[in-house]
Amino acid sequence: MYLTQSLHRSVQQAPESVSTICGDRIFTHAQTLERVSRLAGAMRNLGVRGGDRVAILALNSDRYFQLLSAVPWADAVVVPVNIRWSVKEIAYSLNETDTRLIFVDDAFAPLIPQLKEASPQLAAVIHSGDGPMPEGMLSFETLISESDPIPDAHRRGDSLAGIFYTGGTTGFPKGVMLSHRNIFASTLGNAALGAVTSQGRTLHAAPMFHLADLASLVGMSLLGGSHVFIPMFDPVATLAAVDTHGVTDIMLVPTMIQMVIDHPRRPEFDLSRVANIMYGASPMSESLLGRARDAFSSTKFIQAYGMTELSPVATSLVDEFHEDPILRRSLGRAAPHSLVKVVDPDGIEVPRGTVGEIVVSGDHVMLGYWNKPAETAAAIRDGWMHTGDGGYMNDQGFVFIADRIKDMIISGGENVYSIEVENSIVRHSSVAMCAVVAVPDEKWGERVHAVVQLIPGQSLTLAELQDHCKEEIAGYKIPRSLAVISELPMSAAGKILKRELRVQFQNTPA
Structure with missing residues (x-):
C-alpha cells in the first residue's frame, strides 16, 4: 500500500464528497x-x-x-x-x-x-x-x-x-526513514481497533509535521472520510471546529485535552458528535480522564504509545480499559500490527512484572536513520526496535511505562522512575501538570525534584506535596525539592521537555 x-479509491467511489x-x-x-x-x-x-x-x-x-x-x-x-x-x-x-x-x-x-x-x-x-x-x-x-x-x-x-x-x-x-508500508501497517492496526470512524471527519489541530497527525490523516483517508484543518492548536478554535463541522475524530495530547475541557467557553459548543479521541505522548491522569469523559460523554478514548521510529504506534489502550483503575495507567497492549516485549540489557525477555527495556518488532519499524548506519544498528537489533523506554508487562500483556531509561533517577543507590512519582503528584487536587527530574545532590548523588504547574487559583508547598506523596509511594521516591512554574516547556508534539528542566534547575538547593 x-x-x-x-x-484514488475515494475519487472512484465518491468523487463529489467533501475531502477537505x-x-x-x-x-x-x-x-x-x-x-x-x-x-x-x-x-x-x-x-x-x-x-x-x-x-x-x-x-x-x-x-x-x-x-x-x-x-x-x-x-x-x-x-x-x-x-x-x-x-x-x-x-x-x-x-x-x-x-x-x-x-x-x-x-x-x-x-x-x-x-x-x-x-x-x-x-x-x-x-x-x-x-x-x-x-x-x-x-x-x-x-x-x-x-x-x-x-x-x-x-x-x-x-x-x-x-x-x-x-x-x-x-x-535524527531523520527517521519510513516507507509507505511502515506507515500503513501502523494505520491498519489502529483501524482494526475501531480507532477511526468510517467515512467520518477528523480534525487536524495537532501539528501536521508530526507523525501522530499523519497517522490520523492516513487513517481517515483510508476509510473515505473528510479532513478539517485549523492552523495550529487553540482550545477555542478546536471547540468551534468540532461544533461547526461535525468532527467525529480528533488526535490530541493530554495537555491539549486539558486546555480544551477546562476552557471557560467549552459549554458553548456541541461535542456530542465526537466518536473517538486518540491521545498519546503520555497517559492521562485520573482527574483529567474523569473531566474529559464528562465533557465528551459520547466519545471513546484510545491511548496510543509509540515513537516516530514505529510509524508511530506500538501499543493501544482501548476505551473499555479506561474504566479499570489499574489498567488505565498502562500503555495498553500490543496493537494488532505490533509485537512487543520487555528485555534486559542483553536482549533477553524478562519475567512479567520485571522492569526492562520495551522493544518492538513488526512492519511498522522504521527503515533506519538517514545517513546514520551506526545509530540504526544500535536501535534495531535482530529486528527489534529498542525504544529506550523502561517498563514492564503484566500477565495479561498490558505494558506499563517506568521511565525513559536516561530519565531514571538514581538517588542514594535506589532507582526512582520519574513517571511513578509524577503519577502520584498529579493526583493532588492543586496540580494541573508536573514533571519530575533529577538534580545533583551532595548527599544522595541525585535528588528527586518536582516541577509543577498549578490549577489557576491554587497553591502548593513542598511539605504539602510530600505529605500527599507519602500516602502513595515509598519515602525515597518522594520529591525533596519543588519548583512551581506558570507553564511547563513543551515540544511541538506536546511532550514536556525534561532536558530543558534539568538544565534550568540543575543548581536548585536542597
Whole structure:
C-alpha cells in the first residue's frame, strides 16, 4: 500500500464528497486529486526526480494535506519540518537530506533568506500561504493553475515515503526513514481497533509535521472520510471546529485535552458528535480522564504509545480499559500490527512484572536513520526496535511505562522512575501538570525534584506535596525539592521537555 492509494479509491467511489475543509475553502475528492496531480507536475517541471526530497515548513492547512499526496505522486520523498525549530536546526535537516525544494506558508516565509544562506542547495521556494507572495518565491496556486497534471508514480510499499525528524526531546534530532508500508501497517492496526470512524471527519489541530497527525490523516483517508484543518492548536478554535463541522475524530495530547475541557467557553459548543479521541505522548491522569469523559460523554478514548521510529504506534489502550483503575495507567497492549516485549540489557525477555527495556518488532519499524548506519544498528537489533523506554508487562500483556531509561533517577543507590512519582503528584487536587527530574545532590548523588504547574487559583508547598506523596509511594521516591512554574516547556508534539528542566534547575538547593 502507498500514501496516494486512498485518494484514488475515494475519487472512484465518491468523487463529489467533501475531502477537505480549511476556513472558507472546501474541496471534493475529485478536486483534491486534480490539484495533487498538477502540483506533482509542477514539481517535475522544477526538476524533482525519483527519490528527491521535498520539504514542507508550514502550519496546518488543506495545502499541507495536498502536498503530502503530491510529493509521492511526483515519485519524491517528503521531509516535514518541525515548526518550532530554529533556523540552524531547519538548515541541518535540509542539508543532511540534500533538500532542494521547499514549500513555506506566511508564518515561515520570513525565514527563507536565512535558510537560503545556510542551505545554498535550495533551488526553489514555493509560497503556500494566503498573504502576498514574497519576492523570489513561486506561487502555490499559480503552479496548480499553470501546470499540467501527471500520472501518479504509484510508489510501492517498500519505497521511502518520508524522512521524519525526531522531536529532539532527548538530544539532537535524527531523520527517521519510513516507507509507505511502515506507515500503513501502523494505520491498519489502529483501524482494526475501531480507532477511526468510517467515512467520518477528523480534525487536524495537532501539528501536521508530526507523525501522530499523519497517522490520523492516513487513517481517515483510508476509510473515505473528510479532513478539517485549523492552523495550529487553540482550545477555542478546536471547540468551534468540532461544533461547526461535525468532527467525529480528533488526535490530541493530554495537555491539549486539558486546555480544551477546562476552557471557560467549552459549554458553548456541541461535542456530542465526537466518536473517538486518540491521545498519546503520555497517559492521562485520573482527574483529567474523569473531566474529559464528562465533557465528551459520547466519545471513546484510545491511548496510543509509540515513537516516530514505529510509524508511530506500538501499543493501544482501548476505551473499555479506561474504566479499570489499574489498567488505565498502562500503555495498553500490543496493537494488532505490533509485537512487543520487555528485555534486559542483553536482549533477553524478562519475567512479567520485571522492569526492562520495551522493544518492538513488526512492519511498522522504521527503515533506519538517514545517513546514520551506526545509530540504526544500535536501535534495531535482530529486528527489534529498542525504544529506550523502561517498563514492564503484566500477565495479561498490558505494558506499563517506568521511565525513559536516561530519565531514571538514581538517588542514594535506589532507582526512582520519574513517571511513578509524577503519577502520584498529579493526583493532588492543586496540580494541573508536573514533571519530575533529577538534580545533583551532595548527599544522595541525585535528588528527586518536582516541577509543577498549578490549577489557576491554587497553591502548593513542598511539605504539602510530600505529605500527599507519602500516602502513595515509598519515602525515597518522594520529591525533596519543588519548583512551581506558570507553564511547563513543551515540544511541538506536546511532550514536556525534561532536558530543558534539568538544565534550568540543575543548581536548585536542597
